[in-house]
Amino acid sequence: MEPVVTVRAIKEAGTRIEPYVHRTPVFTSSAIDRACRARVYFKAENMQKVGAFKARGAVNAVFSITSEELLKTDGTRKGVITHSSGNHAAALAYAASCRGITAHVVMPENAPPVKKAAVAGYGAKITYCPSTQKDREQTMAAIMEETGAIFIHPYNNRRVIAGQGTAAMEMLEQVSSIDTVIAPVGGGGLLSGTALCVAGFKSSAKVYGAEPLAADDARRSFQAGKIIPVENPQTIADGLKTSLGELTFPVIYEHVTDIITVSEKAIIEAMRLVWERMKLVIEPSAAVPLAVLLNERGQVDGENIGVIISGGNIDLARLPWQ
Amino acid sequence: MEPVVTVRAIKEAGTRIEPYVHRTPVFTSSAIDRACRARVYFKAENMQKVGAFKARGAVNAVFSITSEELLKTDGTRKGVITHSSGNHAAALAYAASCRGITAHVVMPENAPPVKKAAVAGYGAKITYCPSTQKDREQTMAAIMEETGAIFIHPYNNRRVIAGQGTAAMEMLEQVSSIDTVIAPVGGGGLLSGTALCVAGFKSSAKVYGAEPLAADDARRSFQAGKIIPVENPQTIADGLKTSLGELTFPVIYEHVTDIITVSEKAIIEAMRLVWERMKLVIEPSAAVPLAVLLNERGQVDGENIGVIISGGNIDLARLPWQ
Numbered sequence: 001m002e003p004v005v006t007v008r009a010i011k012e013a014g015t016r017i018e019p020y021v022h023r024t025p026v027f028t029s030s031a032i033d034r035a036c037r038a039r040v041y042f043k044a045e046n047m048q049k050v051g052a053f054k055a056r057g058a059v060n061a062v063f064s065i066t067s068e069e070l071l072k073t074d075g076t077r078k079g080v081i082t083h084s085s086g087n088h089a090a091a092l093a094y095a096a097s098c099r100g101i102t103a104h105v106v107m108p109e110n111a112p113p114v115k116k117a118a119v120a121g122y123g124a125k126i127t128y129c130p131s132t133q134k135d136r137e138q139t140m141a142a143i144m145e146e147t148g149a150i151f152i153h154p155y156n157n158r159r160v161i162a163g164q165g166t167a168a169m170e171m172l173e174q175v176s177s178i179d180t181v182i183a184p185v186g187g188g189g190l191l192s193g194t195a196l197c198v199a200g201f202k203s204s205a206k207v208y209g210a211e212p213l214a215a216d217d218a219r220r221s222f223q224a225g226k227i228i229p230v231e232n233p234q235t236i237a238d239g240l241k242t243s244l245g246e247l248t249f250p251v252i253y254e255h256v257t258d259i260i261t262v263s264e265k266a267i268i269e270a271m272r273l274v275w276e277r278m279k280l281v282i283e284p285s286a287a288v289p290l291a292v293l294l295n296e297r298g299q300v301d302g303e304n305i306g307v308i309i310s311g312g313n314i315d316l317a318r319l320p321w322q
Numbered sequence: 323m324e325p326v327v328t329v330r331a332i333k334e335a336g337t338r339i340e341p342y343v344h345r346t347p348v349f350t351s352s353a354i355d356r357a358c359r360a361r362v363y364f365k366a367e368n369m370q371k372v373g374a375f376k377a378r379g380a381v382n383a384v385f386s387i388t389s390e391e392l393l394k395t396d397g398t399r400k401g402v403i404t405h406s407s408g409n410h411a412a413a414l415a416y417a418a419s420c421r422g423i424t425a426h427v428v429m430p431e432n433a434p435p436v437k438k439a440a441v442a443g444y445g446a447k448i449t450y451c452p453s454t455q456k457d458r459e460q461t462m463a464a465i466m467e468e469t470g471a472i473f474i475h476p477y478n479n480r481r482v483i484a485g486q487g488t489a490a491m492e493m494l495e496q497v498s499s500i501d502t503v504i505a506p507v508g509g510g511g512l513l514s515g516t517a518l519c520v521a522g523f524k525s526s527a528k529v530y531g532a533e534p535l536a537a538d539d540a541r542r543s544f545q546a547g548k549i550i551p552v553e554n555p556q557t558i559a560d561g562l563k564t565s566l567g568e569l570t571f572p573v574i575y576e577h578v579t580d581i582i583t584v585s586e587k588a589i590i591e592a593m594r595l596v597w598e599r600m601k602l603v604i605e606p607s608a609a610v611p612l613a614v615l616l617n618e619r620g621q622v623d624g625e626n627i628g629v630i631i632s633g634g635n636i637d638l639a640r641l642p643w644q
Contacts, residue, residue, distance in 0.1 A: 025347060027369075046601045047349075272638065279368045279634035281601040312601035316594060322639060 004251050005158050005193065007200030010165040013060040017163060020059045020098045021049050024167075026174045031277045036293045040305045041178060042274075043171040046282050046312025050122065052239075053167050053190055053310050054091035054154075060163030061152045062095035070101065072148055077101050081149035083136050085111035085119075086239055087311050088154035093122035104149050106139050114315045155189030156245030165193030171306050172201055180302025182289040184310050185209035185218045185259060186240035188248030194308065195255035208300055209252065209259035210289040212236075212267060217243045219259040222252065236264055236320055239285035239311065260299065266291040268320045274309075284320060286310040326573050327480050327515065329522030332487040335382040339485060342381045342420045343371050346489075348496045348628075353599045358615045362627045363500060364596075365493040368604050368634025372444065374561075375489050375512055375632050376413035376476075382485030383474045384417035392423065394470055399423050403471035405458050407433035407441075408561055409633050410476035415444035426471050428461050436637045477511030478567035487515030493628050494523055502624025504611035506632050507531035507540045507581060508562035510570030516630065517577035530622055531574065531581035532611040534558075534589060539565045541581040544574065558586055558642055561607035561633065582621065588613040590642045596631075606642060608632040 027042045045053035062080055070077045079102030082092050089105045096103035103124040107116065108131035120126060129139040143149060153160065167190070168181055181198055185191040188209075195207045211218050215233035221244050229243035244252065252259075262270075271287035273294075274280050289307045293300060349364045367375035384402055392399045401424030404414050411427045418425035425446040429438065430453035442448060451461040465471060475482065489512070490503055503520055507513040517529045533540050537555035543566050551565035566574065574581075584592075593609035595616075596602050611629045615622060 044601075051601060275603050275638055279366075279373060279603040281597050281603055316597055316641065317644060319638065319641070322644075 003196065004247050005162045005165065005196050007196070009158070009162040010169055010193070010197050010200065013056070013159070013162040014166045014169055016063050017056055017059040017166065020095070021055050022047060023170055024048050026171060027278055027280070029278050032273065032290070037297055038293070038303060038305050040293065040307055041171065041175045042278070043167055043306060043308045044280065045167055046280060046286060046309050050087065050090045050094045051311055051313045052087035052091065053164060053308065054087040055094060056166050057160035057163035057189060058088065058091035058095040058152065059098065061157060061159040062092070062099050064159045065150060069150070079104055079147060079149040080152050081106070081140065081143055082152050082154060083107070083140055084154055085115045087313060089119045089124065090122050092152055093119055093124035097123045102149070104143050104147065106136055106143065108136070112315065118313065155187035155242070156247050158247065161189055161193045161196070161247065163193070164190045165197040167308055168194040168197040168306070169201060171308070172198070175304070175306060177304045178202070178205060178306040179304050180206045180208065180300060181306040181308070182208045182210050182292060182300065183308045184237070184240055184285050184288045185211050185252070186285070187242040188218065188244045188252055190308065190310060191256065192248040192251035195251055199255045206257045206302065207255060208292070209256050210292040211259055211261050212240055212288060213261040213263055215241050216261045218252065219261050221249060222256070222259045225253065237267055237285040237288055239283065240288065260292045260296055262288060262291040262295055266295050270294055272321055280309070281312045281314065282309055283311045283314045286312065325518065326569050327484045327487065327518050329518070331480070331484040332491055332515070332519050332522065335378070335481070335484040336488045336491055338385050339378055339381040339488065342417070343377050344369060345492055346370050348493060349600060349602070351600050354595065354612070359619055360615070360625060360627050362615065362629055363493065363497045364600070365489055365628060365630045366602065367489055368602060368608060368631050372409065372412045372416045373633055373635040374409035374413065375486055375630065376409040377416055378488050379482035379485035379511060380410065380413035380417040380474065381420065383479060383481040384414070384421050386481045387472060391472070401426055401469060401471040402474050403428070403462065403465055404474050404476060405429070405462055406476055407437050409635060411441045411446065412444050414474055415441055415446035419445045424471070426465050426469065428458055428465070430458070434637065440635065476564070477509035478569050480569065483511055483515045483518070483569065485515070486512045487519040489630055490516040490519040490628070491523060493630070494520070497626070497628060499626045500524070500527060500628040501626050502528045502530065502622060503628045503630070504530045504532050504614060504622065505630045506559070506562055506607050506610045507533050507574070508607070509564040510540065510566045510574055512630065512632060513578065514570040514573035517573055521577045528579045528624065529577060530614070531578050532614040533581055533583050534562055534610060535583040535585055537563050538583045540574065541583050543571060544578070544581045547575065559589055559607040559610055561605065562610065582614045582618055584610060584613040584617055588617050592616055594643055602631070603634045603636065604631050605633045605636045608634065
């Protein structure tokens with residue numbers, strides 16, 4: 001069976017996105033190594049463009065569209081569109097601005113002001129709508145009908161998955177000794193891209209997913225062998241509320257060793273530890289893998305563990321330990 | 323006249339401290355470059371051991387003491403001592419632990435709990451005393467008399483100054499195009515070490531000091547041509563409250579182009595910008611150079627500006643914008 005995304009597609013994504021994204025650094029901390037009883041390498045995608053790994057997938061998707069596909073009958077160019085109030089929206093806006101096309105973002109009207117400002121800051125055309133799924137879909141459809149904009153799903157998109165896989169590809173280049181990789185899992189774009197990358201480039205290494213217990217659809221789906229969506233989960237890890245998709249689930253089911261959940265308290269403690277000891281601003285979702293490592297010493301078996309720090313976008317006026 | 327610290331002493335310090343300190347990374351931000359209309363390179367000493375450049379000076383001073391100097395008549399080894407509630411105390415504790423000797427720290431009893439905990443965490447023996455200078459000196463003298471501990475001044479010490487100069491030395495190695503360096507100035511250990519380093523290794527480059535307006539003793543001393551101490555200044559940049567010393571002032575007077583002051587508001591804004599855009603946790607003192615760059619565009623004339631991010635130790639439960 002043809003894989004969802006080939007190793008070659010991840011390599012090509014790396015080449016395609018290279019002019020527009022950072023090769024982010026990898027950090028270590030002796031204090032955190034002692035706490036985890038392992039050597040932990042942190043791939044700092046919080047320092048990525050738009051402050052999250054999402055720039056990789058969005059740029060790959062936007063620059064994979066051919067000039068012909070972009071061309072409208074009136075000679076002007078189509079834009080791209082998505083629904084999100086999070087990092088993918090900002091990433092798509094950034095990617096579209098790099099290509100010189102319009103990004104449309106459909107966002108719930110009750111989204112936090114700081115997120116609205118972030119997406120607007122990258123030049124997207126924002127349309128607000130009521131926060132029900134029906135309203136969102138109708139609003140999306142109306143804009144696509146009117147503008148011809150091309151939909152870029154936040155994770156259920158092969159080019160997005162290939163782009164997200166480049167983070168792990170770089171990390172394996174930067175630290176060849178890594179024998180275990182942990183990534184957070186929400187919709188599964190990062191985890192599936194990571195799993196495919198590791199399977200292709202270093203099949204001896206293991207891949208784990210890290211998930212909030214309060215939004216444990218991925219763990220339950222993994223155990224059941226089929227997608228079990230989660231309804232309106234409440235977790236501080238706001239990037240991990242979505243459920244696995246039709247493309248991401250089978251990849252995760254095949255290539256991931258296990259999915260491990262952690263409490264909200266453990267997420268906040270891990271986040272604070274990174275801020276205090278590594279001096280890195282990371283968002284709650286990005287702290288979930290470290291929370292797993294701290295909680296489950298011995299369960300994640302690796303001597304050289306690579307963690308993908310997924311992002312660093314957080315409202316600095318409202319920190320979870322306050 | 324023999325300089326306070328020679329270029330050779332800075333080079334030797336680099337070799338001496340290398341096993342115990344990080345070669346910290348240099349970061350850039352396109353958003354901040356646009357805001358400053360220059361290319362700004364940030365030397366991330368917030369990621370240094372103990373979270374501040376102070377590890378460099380303390381390690382150099384502690385490892386410069388000869389075995390003979392350390393030996394007491396009863397065959398045991400002397401410790402080191404300082405008075406500080408800030409980064410130097412933590413740094414000296416760290417340096418002493420690396421050498422396997424005792425660090426004594428005299429600290430005002432009203433120091434913030436988070437600072438007491440930090441210094442205690444590095445294994446120092448803390449003695450609390452009332453917060454007057456007289457009490458502090460008496461307490462120091464009593465401990466030195468009793469234990470033979472060797473005093474390591476936070477900045478008025480040639481080995482400390484040489485150690486602090488290694489941050490700029492590394493930065494010039496990492497980014498050879500730098501034509502201007504800005505460092506914060508409190509007691510002047512970092513700024514004098516930086517100025518001597520730049521004068522020795524790249525004399526075509528300029529060095530500026532950055533200081534809170536609310537604690538502008540260095541600027542006033544620089545203008546007057548003599549040390550004008552400051553009395554109990556109130557600034558959020560808690561690392562920059564001290565006045566210049568007998569060793570640091572003449573170096574700064576000779577080698578620094580200018581000292582530029584900024585408001586408390588500008589410091590907080592610059593600090594928040596680094597947290598938001600660079601995803602780096604930095605302390606208020608470390609934001610002062612960027613505040614200068616943002617405030618005084620055109621005044622600081624450099625195309626490739628190197629900024630020393632002095633530290634990242636801050637109580638995360640009490641942020642200045644809240």
